[in-house]
Structures are given as structure tokens and as C-alpha cells.
Amino acid sequence: MKTQSRLEVGELEYVIKNFYFSIEQSPHSTSSIRIVDLLDGEKCASYLDELTMVLQSPSRMITASQFAKRYAFLTLAPGLYAMTMYNKGLDLSIESSLLESSATFKKSWSARLCAPDLQVNEPAAGKRDEWRDEMIRNLFAGHLAKLWRSISEAADIPMAILWENTAVRLYSLYEKRMGEGSDLQENKRIQEDFKYLISTAPGILFGETDNPMARYYYPACTISSAVQPVRMRKTCCFYYKVSPDEGYCSNCPKVKHL
Structure with missing residues (x-):
């Protein structure tokens, strides 16, 4: 279904510049956490409490919602943009992803996703649909769905809010960031991938019974x-x-x- 590949210099530069993405850890970040660590209830609650102070948020639940909006963009933007625009898959597994952030106690918080051991692949000939399912499953069911469940429990926030925060980012990515492709092939992929994500992709790819991207569109x-x-x-x-x-x-x- 897939073969090993790599991002061209221009492709990598675009993703890094526009989507707060990195393949090298920064010596300037004030905080770095392995995303897989947030699947631990105590660590997740502690992280959200620290961010609550930074954002001067009134509660852990409200902090969780703001975090989810930001984190959904940090994962979906590079992953789905590369899938659709470059026809390449980025390994953004929860085990290999880091969140680096800089913060001050004045409601100022910036963050970026770091994948220091990034692996890239592309679909085998004639197997793009199967490959696309694998990319979606890895990004949603294998990453975001697991994180959202941990955050939902730690912050007592409904999964519906976390998933709609995610959906809003996905819609914006395809409707505004991608827009018109540079050629007919790119335009076709944009339209087909977006339609699939918001309508016919099965819930299992998102780690849910039903497709949460279709629910809010x-x-x-x-x-x-x-x-x-x-x-x-x-x-x-x-x-x-x-x-x-x-x-x-x-x-x-x-x-x-x-």
C-alpha cells in the first residue's frame, strides 16, 4: 500500500513555515512534552493545570478546549496537507511526536509539533485509496482520538467539543489553506480527499463509531x-x-x- 519516500526541500520548508512544524528540537522552547505522556491521566491533568495558569483560564475544562483547537491544527495541517497536496504521508504517530511550547504568564502561549524521527511514505501504484485510509487512521484513530479521550477524562470536557474543534480546523485547512491547486491533479485530490473526510470515511478511521468530521459539516x-x-x-x-x-x-x- 505504501513505499518509502521523502519530502522535497521546498515541501518541507512550506510545512515548517506555515504549520508550526519541525523535525528538529528547539533549544529555545521553554517546555517540551512527549504527546504519548499525555495519555497518562495524572500527567495530562498536570499539563493542563500548568497551561491554565499561563492562559489565566478559569478552569481546566476551558483550557482543554483551547489546547485542542491549537493541537488539532498542529497535527492536521502538516499531515493532511502533505497527504493531499504532495501525495505523501508523514508519520505523526503519537509515540514519535513532541509538543514544544513557549509561554509567559500573560495569556501568551505558542506551540509547535516536532517529529524528530520523521518518516515519509507515498502510495504504491494503484493503491491510493487504501493508503489514504491508513494515513487517516494513523492521524485520527491512532493519535487524536486517544489524546482526546485522555483530555476528556482529565478535564471533564465533552468529546463533542474536542471533535468539533478538530472538525473546524479540518474544514478551514481544505477550504482556505489548500484552495485551488496548481494543476488539475491537485485540484482533484483536494476535492476527493475533502469529500471523503467529511462524508464517506467510516468512523473506525477516526476511532469512533461515526465519522466526527461529517457530524459538524x-x-x-x-x-x-x-x-x-x-x-x-x-x-x-x-x-x-x-x-x-x-x-x-x-x-x-x-x-x-x-
Whole structure:
């Protein structure tokens, strides 16, 4: 289903520059944690409590939601972008991933995903569909689903919030970051991969009974507070609880849009 490959220099540079990704550990990060360690309940709770102080968040649950939004982007962006745009798979297994971050006690927190032993592969001839399933399963069922369950238990946060935080990042990646490909083949992969992820991919690839990316996808609507149509959320991510101006997201379900 797959063969060994590598990212070209330009491809790697793009992923590093645009998606806060690295294949080398930074000597400047103030914190580094193996993602697999967050599957331990006590370590997960301790990490979220430390981040709660940094973000000046009112609770571990709200911190968990903000963390999930950021971490979903850090994993999905390089993994899915490479899969669709480069037709290459990045090994972002939970065991080999590190989260490096820098923080101050002024609601300032930046983080990046580091894969120091990155392995790259590509689909064998005529086997892209099977290869794509393997890439999706590794990224979601083998990584995010395990982490979300640990965080859900440690922070007493519903899985629905964590999965919608994830889905929002995925939609944005395909609708805004990828946009139009440079050729017909790229455009075809963008459309086919996105459609598969949000409609027909089975729940087992995500470590769930049903496909959580399909659960929150529906047409965007026009609202008075936004210039462009937005896809309203079903769950609240609680960003307004840590926002400097206590503002709500434009697609927040807690706000009544006329």
C-alpha cells in the first residue's frame, strides 16, 4: 500500500513555515512534552493545570478546549496537507511526536509539533485509496482520538467539543489553506480527499463509531456580524472565557445572530 519516500526541500520548508512544524528540537522552547505522556491521566491533568495558569483560564475544562483547537491544527495541517497536496504521508504517530511550547504568564502561549524521527511514505501504484485510509487512521484513530479521550477524562470536557474543534480546523485547512491547486491533479485530490473526510470515511478511521468530521459539516449561512458566510458551531469552544476582549467567535452558538 505504501513505499518509502521523502519530502522535497521546498515541501518541507512550506510545512515548517506555515504549520508550526519541525523535525528538529528547539533549544529555545521553554517546555517540551512527549504527546504519548499525555495519555497518562495524572500527567495530562498536570499539563493542563500548568497551561491554565499561563492562559489565566478559569478552569481546566476551558483550557482543554483551547489546547485542542491549537493541537488539532498542529497535527492536521502538516499531515493532511502533505497527504493531499504532495501525495505523501508523514508519520505523526503519537509515540514519535513532541509538543514544544513557549509561554509567559500573560495569556501568551505558542506551540509547535516536532517529529524528530520523521518518516515519509507515498502510495504504491494503484493503491491510493487504501493508503489514504491508513494515513487517516494513523492521524485520527491512532493519535487524536486517544489524546482526546485522555483530555476528556482529565478535564471533564465533552468529546463533542474536542471533535468539533478538530472538525473546524479540518474544514478551514481544505477550504482556505489548500484552495485551488496548481494543476488539475491537485485540484482533484483536494476535492476527493475533502469529500471523503467529511462524508464517506467510516468512523473506525477516526476511532469512533461515526465519522466526527461529517457530524459538524453543513452549509455556511449569512449572519449580520460577519462579512462572509459562516458555518455555525453546534458546541461552544469557550474562547470568550480567555479572550482579551471577552469576544465571541463569529460562529459561536451562544450568540444570537439576527
